[in-house]
Every structure is written in C-alpha cells, then in structure tokens.
Amino acid sequence: MANDDKFKKVISHAKEYGYVFQSSEIYDGLSAVYDYAQNGAELKKNIRDYWWKAMVQMHDNIVGIDAAIFMHPTTWKASGHVDAFNDPLIDNKDSKKRYRADVLVEDFREKILQKINKDVAKAKKRFGDAFDENEFRSTNGNVLRRQKQIDDITVELTRVQEESDLEGFKQLILDLGIVCPVSGSKNWTDVKQFNLMFGTKLGASAESAMDLYLRPETAQGIFVNFLNVQKTGRMKIPFGIAQTGKAFRNEIVARQFIFRMREFEQMEMQFFIKPGTQKEWFDYWKDTRLKWHKSLGLGEENYRFHDHEKLAHYADAATDIEFNFPFGFKELEGIHSRTDFDLKQHEEFSGKKLQYFDHEDNASYTPYVLETSIGLDRMFLAVFSNSLVEENLEDGKTRTVLKLPAVLAPAKAAIFPLVKKDGLPEVAKQIVEDLKWDFNIIYEEKDTVGKRYRRQDAAGTPFCITVDHDTLKDNTVTIRHRDTMDQRRVRIEDLKTIIKAEVDVKHWLMKM
Ligand code: ATP
Numbered sequence: 001m002a003n004d005d006k007f008k009k010v011i012s013h014a015k016e017y018g019y020v021f022q023s024s025e026i027y028d029g030l031s032a033v034y035d036y037a038q039n040g041a042e043l044k045k046n047i048r049d050y051w052w053k054a055m056v057q058m059h060d061n062i063v064g065i066d067a068a069i070f071m072h073p074t075t076w077k078a079s080g081h082v083d084a085f086n087d088p089l090i091d092n093k094d095s096k097k098r099y100r101a102d103v104l105v106e107d108f109r110e111k112i113l114q115k116i117n118k119d120v121a122k123a124k125k126r127f128g129d130a131f132d133e134n135e136f137r138s139t140n141g142n143v144l145r146r147q148k149q150i151d152d153i154t155v156e157l158t159r160v161q162e163e164s165d166l167e168g169f170k171q172l173i174l175d176l177g178i179v180c181p182v183s184g185s186k187n188w189t190d191v192k193q194f195n196l197m198f199g200t201k202l203g204a205s206a207e208s209a210m211d212l213y214l215r216p217e218t219a220q221g222i223f224v225n226f227l228n229v230q231k232t233g234r235m236k237i238p239f240g241i242a243q244t245g246k247a248f249r250n251e252i253v254a255r256q257f258i259f260r261m262r263e264f265e266q267m268e269m270q271f272f273i274k275p276g277t278q279k280e281w282f283d284y285w286k287d288t289r290l291k292w293h294k295s296l297g298l299g300e301e302n303y304r305f306h307d308h309e310k311l312a313h314y315a316d317a318a319t320d321i322e323f324n325f326p327f328g329f330k331e332l333e334g335i336h337s338r339t340d341f342d343l344k345q346h347e348e349f350s351g352k353k354l355q356y357f358d359h360e361d362n363a364s365y366t367p368y369v370l371e372t373s374i375g376l377d378r379m380f381l382a383v384f385s386n387s388l389v390e391e392n393l394e395d396g397k398t399r400t401v402l403k404l405p406a407v408l409a410p411a412k413a414a415i416f417p418l419v420k421k422d423g424l425p426e427v428a429k430q431i432v433e434d435l436k437w438d439f440n441i442i443y444e445e446k447d448t449v450g451k452r453y454r455r456q457d458a459a460g461t462p463f464c465i466t467v468d469h470d471t472l473k474d475n476t477v478t479i480r481h482r483d484t485m486d487q488r489r490v491r492i493e494d495l496k497t498i499i500k501a502e503v504d505v506k507h508w509l510m511k512m
Pocket of ligand 1 (some may be wrong): 377
C-alpha cells in the first residue's frame with residue numbers, strides 16, 4: 001500500500017473501530033483536536049501504564065507526580081517560553097496555506113536523503129553480495145553531491161535558527177526552490193515568529209483577572225516541585241520525577257491526525273544528577289528508552305536516533321528517537337540534557353533556593369537534569385499504524401488485523417457462545433464473570449463465529465474463546481490466537497493462565 005493510502009486507512013480504521021474521533025464532530029470538528037473513543041481510551045491508558053511501570057515502578061529512584069495544568073505565570077517567564085517558545089511561520093500567497101518554515105526545509109532535506117537511499121538500494125540489487133555500502137556511499141558521485149547538499153542545508157538551517165535570521169530563512173527557502181505542496185508556487189510571504197502558548201484568564205472580574213497560560217509542556221510542573229519532592233521523599237541524587245498529563249500548543253500546522261495536536265498528552269521524566277555526569281546519563285537514558293520501545297516488538301528497523309544540530313537554549317545535548325510513521329521517520333520522543341538551566345532560572349525568578357545538599361561531598365549544588373519526553377498520542381499513532389495490516393490468506397481472501405502488542409490491547413479476549421441457545425450463552429457469560437477480575441473482556445453473540453473472529457481481529461483483541469456443545473460435556477473451550485489464527489482446545493480453568501502469559505506487563509518489560 002502506498003504511504004498516503006496507508007495513512008488514510010489508519011485514520012478511517014481508528015474511527016470505524018472506536019479508537020479516535022474528531023472532536024465535536026457534529027459541529028464539523030475542531031482542527032487538530034481529537035477525542036479518544038471506547039477502544040482508544042483503553043489503548044491510551046495501557047500505553048501510559050506501560051510507560052509508568054517501566055519508569056516509576058521499576059526504578060526505585062524515580063517517583064511520579066501529577067502537577068496542575070495551570071501554573072503561576074512567572075513559571076513561563078523563567079522557563080523562557082514567553083520570550084522564546086516560537087515557531088517560524090511562512091504563508092504561500094497563492095494557496096493561502098501556512099507552513100512551519102523549518103519543517104519545509106527539513107522535508108526538502110529528507111527527500112534528498114531518500115534519493116540517496118534509493119541509489120544505495122539500487123546498487124545493492126545490482127552488485128549483490130559483492131556490494132560494499134560504505135565504499136559506495138563514500139565514492140559514488142551522485143551520493144556525494146547529494147550528501148554535500150544535505151550538509152549545506154543543515155549548516156544554513158542551523159545558522160538561521162540560531163541567529164533568528166528570518167530574512168535568511170526565507171532566502172534559504174527561495175534558494176532551495178521549495179514549492180508549496182498545494183499550489184506548486186514559490187510565491188512566499190516573509191517568515192514571522194509565532195508564539196505557541198495558549199493564553200487564558202483566572203479570576204472573577206475583568207480588572208482582577210490574572211493572565212495565565214495553558215502549560216505547553218509538563219516538565220515545568222516537575223521543576224517547580226523539585227525541592228518539595230526531594231525533601232518529602234528524602235530522595236538522593238541521582239533521582240527522577242515522572243509525570244503524565246495534558247499539554248497545549250497552538251501549532252501552526254497541524255495536519256497529521258494525532259501526530260501534531262493542539263491539545264495532547266506527554267509522558268515526561270526529569271532525572272536530577274550531579275553536574276559533570278550528564279554525558280554518562282544521557283547515554284544511559286538513550287539506551288534505556290530505546291530498549292523500552294523495542295520491547296513492544298514494532299520492528300527494530302522502525303527506530304532511529306536523530307541528534308540535534310540546533311540545541312534549545314537550555315540544552316547541552318539532545319537527540320530524538322524517530323519512528324517510521326506512515327508518512328516517514330518523525331520525532332516520537334526527545335531526550336535532552338537540560339543542564340541546570342531550569343532550576344537556576346526558577347531560583348532567580350522566585351528568589352527561592354533550589355539546591356541539593358550532597359552529604360557525600362558535604363556541599364550544595366544545583367543539580368543537572370536529563371529529560372525523557374514522549375508524546376502519548378504519538379506513541380498511540382506509532383503503535384496503531386504499525387499494527388494495522390492487511391493479510392492475504394490462503395483461500396485468496398484478505399483479512400484486516402490490528403496486531404497490537406497484547407499487553408496494550410484494549411480488550412484481551414472476546415468470549416462467544418457458538419449459538420444463542422442450548423445454555424451456551426450462560427456458560428460464556430460465566431467465563432466473562434470469572435475473567436473480568438483480571439482482564440478487560442468482551443462478550444459477543446451476534447453473527448457467525450467467523451464474522452465475530454474477523455471483527456475482533458480488526459479491533460485488535462488478542463484472543464477469541466468459543467463455547468460450544470462439547471463445553472457442556474467436558475468444560476473445554478476453543479481459544480483462537482489473533483495473529484496466528486491457531487485454534488486449540490483448552491480447559492476453562494486454564495484460561496486465566498494462558499491469557500496472562502501473553503498479556504502480562506512483566507512478560508513484555510522483561511524483554512528490555
Ligand atoms: P516537534 O519538533 O515535532 O514540534 P518538539 O521537539 O517541539 O516536537 P518536545 O517539545 O520535545 O517536542 O516535546 C516532547 C514530545 O511531545 C515530542 O517528542 C512529541 O512526542 C510530543 N509532542 C510535541 N508536540 C506535540 C503535538 N503538537 N502533538 C502531539 N505530540 C506532541
């Protein structure tokens with residue numbers, strides 16, 4: 001399936017099977033705002049739990065908090081968001097479409113990279129076993145020319161961003177001959193900066209109201225609580241504070257379903273460390289977070305690191321874990337070495353000391369911070385889009401199956417009576433009653449069993465369990481596996497153990 005078609009299929013499947021709905025759909029929706037439906041809410045919760053268990057429960061030096069969305073407005077002065085949380089925007093005068101100038105340049109650069117990869121793949125095919133990829137990449141004229149173009153773009157993009165050179169930004173877009181994907185024209189406006197924070201007001205009357213922002217990231221709720229948590233939890237450095245929660249950004253361009261939303265959820269962890277150890281912890285968290293992703297089995301080839309050339313004002317190292325979404329490799333998670341920037345800024349703006357007394361060194365210092373920050377919605381999209389497959393079956397038919405990692409699946413099993421009579425529904429309902437203490441279970445009795453299997457395959461349910469007439473005689477049922485379609489006969493009393501073996505968090509996290 002072409003990538004565009006695949007993405008459309010993902011979006012329509014998410015709606016059809018109760019995963020994601022457009023917000024306020026009956027009023028024609030709200031741009032880049034989405035609601036999670038009955039299955040989506042479960043999948044999202046399971047992803048959040050999987051992250052929380054790995055980060056908080058399995059680390060005795062990481063604790064979790066739940067800070068408010070509203071924060072004192074000075075927080076955002078101190079963090080730099082009021083002055084610097086901007087994106088460069090540019091409009092195409094013909095299509096009237098608005099773009100992020102940096103994304104236009106990055107997409108252009110990515111296309112050149114794809115051309116190189118195509119050349120390499122072609123050569124590989126042509127030369128077979130004798131092919132030396134490194135040699136080809138370092139000697140082939142076309143590849144070298146394109147690589148130089150990529151490097152030149154990167155240098156200039158970094159420069160215009162670092163120097164906030166908006167004229168230079170526009171010139172770069174013109175020099176590269178970038179056209180608007182909609183109108184195909186190069187008729188661009190100047191580049192302008194645009195602040196991404198949503199403002200709101202707190203207070204009963206217009207005169208006394210206080211200007212507030214909806215938080216654009218969850219991280220600051222952790223920084224301002226650093227000392228409270230450290231003291232009350234008697235935490236010793238190194239230690240981490242984790243939280244999950246909503247964040248809000250007035251994104252300029254938000255056209256990629258739940259990849260870029262205006263209201264989204266983050267799962268962040270700030271790890272407080274001794275200054276000077278940041279390189280070591282940066283490598284540790286890069287490695288640990290990638291292992292977490294890989295434990296879900298979405299395919300190792302679908303991840304890559306992208307180290308930042310342009311560092312944010314607070315960082316001394318940063319990388320993204322990129323995932324191969326239906327529209328290509330894009331950021332899924334950020335890992336940032338944030339130095340002591342945030343704590344120092346909050347010390348300065350609040351006038352309160354935010355230092356740690358190290359008993360071993362008998363000295364106080366402002367800790368350095370390593371951050372891991374992942375978008376829950378992007379993780380949802382990664383899991384969902386990767387799991388959706390069309391399979392060709394031996395009988396020439398196709399089947400749509402949502403191969404969600406079983407640990408994340410909204411319902412773990414569906415129980416069917418073969419027919420709606422002869423006491424079979426009663427037995428099936430009793431199985432539901434017994435299993436629902438441990439798992440999310442579905443009961444279905446409509447349509448043929450074959451149709452029910454297909455519906456559950458497409459909804460992502462890992463097991464289907466059918467009660468038939470033999471069940472009444474020997475207390476056994478048929479259990480069918482979503483991915484292999486294998487069916488076997490098992491005792492009712494063994495169902496819990498069989499299901500648990502595949503859906504248990506431990507089984508999955510042990511792979512890390
Ligand atoms: P991008 O470059 O894609 O705008 P970012 O670098 O601004 O992302 P961070 O500020 O590092 O993102 O946020 C951490 C994580 O939060 C990202 O890796 C992403 O998964 C998620 N995220 C950020 N913005 C959005 C959004 N508008 N919608 C959904 N998830 C988002």
